[in-house]
Amino acid sequence: MTIDTLEQAFYTRKAGSADVVDIINKGVNGDLYELILKFQFISFNSFLAEINNPEKLYAFYVCRDRNDDLIGWACCFKFHERLGYSGSVQLVMDLYKPISALGWENYLYQSCEEECRRRGAHVIVSFVHSNMKQLMDWHHDNAFEACGNIDLVSADKMHVFSKRLPK
Amino acid sequence: MIRLADVSDVSAMVEVYNQSIEDRVFANCDDLHGSSDAFTSLYFGNNNRYVVLVSESGINANVVGWAAIKRFSARSYDTSIAEVAVYIRRENRSAGTGIRLFRELIIQAEKCGFQSLVAIILGRNVQSLRGCKSCGFKEKVRMRAIANVYGEEEDIIWMQRMLT
Numbered sequence: 001m002t003i004d005t006l007e008q009a010f011y012t013r014k015a016g017s018a019d020v021v022d023i024i025n026k027g028v029n030g031d032l033y034e035l036i037l038k039f040q041f042i043s044f045n046s047f048l049a050e051i052n053n054p055e056k057l058y059a060f061y062v063c064r065d066r067n068d069d070l071i072g073w074a075c076c077f078k079f080h081e082r083l084g085y086s087g088s089v090q091l092v093m094d095l096y097k098p099i100s101a102l103g104w105e106n107y108l109y110q111s112c113e114e115e116c117r118r119r120g121a122h123v124i125v126s127f128v129h130s131n132m133k134q135l136m137d138w139h140h141d142n143a144f145e146a147c148g149n150i151d152l153v154s155a156d157k158m159h160v161f162s163k164r165l166p167k
Numbered sequence: 168m169i170r171l172a173d174v175s176d177v178s179a180m181v182e183v184y185n186q187s188i189e190d191r192v193f194a195n196c197d198d199l200h201g202s203s204d205a206f207t208s209l210y211f212g213n214n215n216r217y218v219v220l221v222s223e224s225g226i227n228a229n230v231v232g233w234a235a236i237k238r239f240s241a242r243s244y245d246t247s248i249a250e251v252a253v254y255i256r257r258e259n260r261s262a263g264t265g266i267r268l269f270r271e272l273i274i275q276a277e278k279c280g281f282q283s284l285v286a287i288i289l290g291r292n293v294q295s296l297r298g299c300k301s302c303g304f305k306e307k308v309r310m311r312a313i314a315n316v317y318g319e320e321e322d323i324i325w326m327q328r329m330l331t
Contacts, residue, residue, distance in 0.1 A: 080240060082195065084314040084321070123313050127241060148308035150327055153247050153282060160241075160308045160325070 010104040012111045015060040015073060022070045023062075026096065050077075058089075059115035063108040071097045072105060074112045079125050087122040098134070105138065117165045124165065130157040169271050172219040172233060174211050177203040179221070179230035186257045191317060195289065210235050216279040217249065220271055222264050231259040234268035236276050239285050247282040253295075261294070269302045277330045284330065289314065290322030304328040 013019075050058060060075040072095040079088040091112065095105055116124065126144060128135050129152075136159060140146070144161035152158055172180070181200050188195075200206065210219050219235040232255040239248040251272060255265050276284055286304055288295045296306075304326035312320035 079313075084195070084316045087315060088313050123310075125310065125313065145311070147310045148306075148325070150241075150248070150285065150307055150325060151283060151329065152245070158242065160310065162310050162313060164312070 010063055010065050010071065010107065012061050012063045012104075012108050014111075014115075015062045015075075019062045019070065019073070023073060023094075026070055056119070058119070059112040061108055061111040061115070063104055071095070072108055074108045076112050076116050076121070076124060079123075087120060089116050089121045089124055091124050091126040093135070106142065109142065113165065122165055122167070124163045126161045126163075128159045128161065130159060168223050168228075169220050169268060170223065172210075172221040172235075174207055176219070176221050176230060176233070177206050177211070180210070180219075180233045180254070181206050183230065183233060183254045183256050187254055190257055195287075209237060216246075216281070218272070218275040218279065220268055220275070222268055224259070229256075231256045232264045232268055234265075234272045236272060236279075236281070236284065240287070249276060249281045249284055251284050251286050253298075265295075265298055266301065269298065273302065273328070273330065281330055284328045286326045286328075288324050288326060289316060290324055291316075296324065296326070299326045299328075302328065 015023075050056060056078070058075070058077050060073070062073045063071050065071050072093065074091065074093040076089040076091050079085050079090045091109075093105065093109065097104075113124065124144075126139060128139060130136075130149070139159075139161045142163070144163045147160040147162050149157040149159045181203050184206075185200060210217070217236050217238070220233060221230045222232040222234075223229060224231045232253070234251065234253040236249040236251055239245060239250045242248060251269070253265050253268050253272070255268075273284065284304070285307075286295070286299045288299065290296075290309070305328070306324055307327045308325035310323045310325075313323050314321045
């Protein structure tokens with residue numbers, strides 16, 4: 001079968017328990033869970049429980065191909081505990097397949113953005129390591145504003161992006 | 168006199184912190200802290216690399232300000248970068264206490280092996296921006312209108328200082 005459209009190739013859905021099991025089994029690229037989420041949540045399942053709380057500013061989506069293989073996930077969670085950041089969320093995307101011409105990662109991201117907007121978020125913040133050139137380009141292409149960068153060890157940088165969401 | 172703080176200083180630290188919220192000096196975008204528990208956990212729950220200093224004054228050695236380094240909130244797992252916090256009692260502001268604390272904090276951070284410090288400052292807090300700059304910090308990140316303080320959208324600025 002020739003795959004011409006996004007819909008033929010992939011689908012995106014809100015993450016559920018089975019997806020979490022798959023993510024854990026598949027392993028999280030770049031130690032994203034170890035490096036980022038574990039400082040926010042005790043476990044992936046506790047993260048999932050929080051995500052499903054409609055009162056909170058969270059979103060968690062997975063993308064699968066037509067063979068039902070998990071090819072990526074994206075989530076947003078509260079950017080910072082302080083009161084003044086209550087409308088801001090942080091985006092984390094983990095893509096198991098390269099960014100493609102079909103733009104499945106956009107589809108995945110849009111699901112997260114729409115969910116966050118419905119829940120009242122007004123800004124999405126994202127941090128990208130300087131060695132992830134393709135992901136940096138993706139942020140530029142998706143109307144994220146480059147806010148600057150922080151120097152890391154060995155001349156690496158952490159780039160900061162933000163995007164205002166329409167009300 | 169500046170000295171290392173311990174848990175017994177937490178109530179004074181919270182009092183000074185809450186003054187900055189009450190006075191609406193754009194010190195941060197937090198709410199008042201009702202108890203000391205969160206402070207104790209945040210500033211004394213880590214290992215000794217994350218130093219807390221207090222500045223004392225007068226014959227009663229009252230705490231007139233405090234400064235701390237803590238995990239950088241945007242990269243909590245990164246042990247090479249720390250985030251700084253400096254708060255001064257309202258009657259002692261604009262008297263150089265903050266700068267003295269800042270300078271000592273930088274010395275302590277270097278001793279503890281951090282490679283850089285980051286200060287997160289509201290765009291309207293010109294005094295803190297100036298103070299950081301005078302201590303060698305440079306503006307690296309500006310997130311426009313990301314915070315909401317006193318009903319208005321505010322920029323957040325990250326300033327960074329590399330350590331030797």
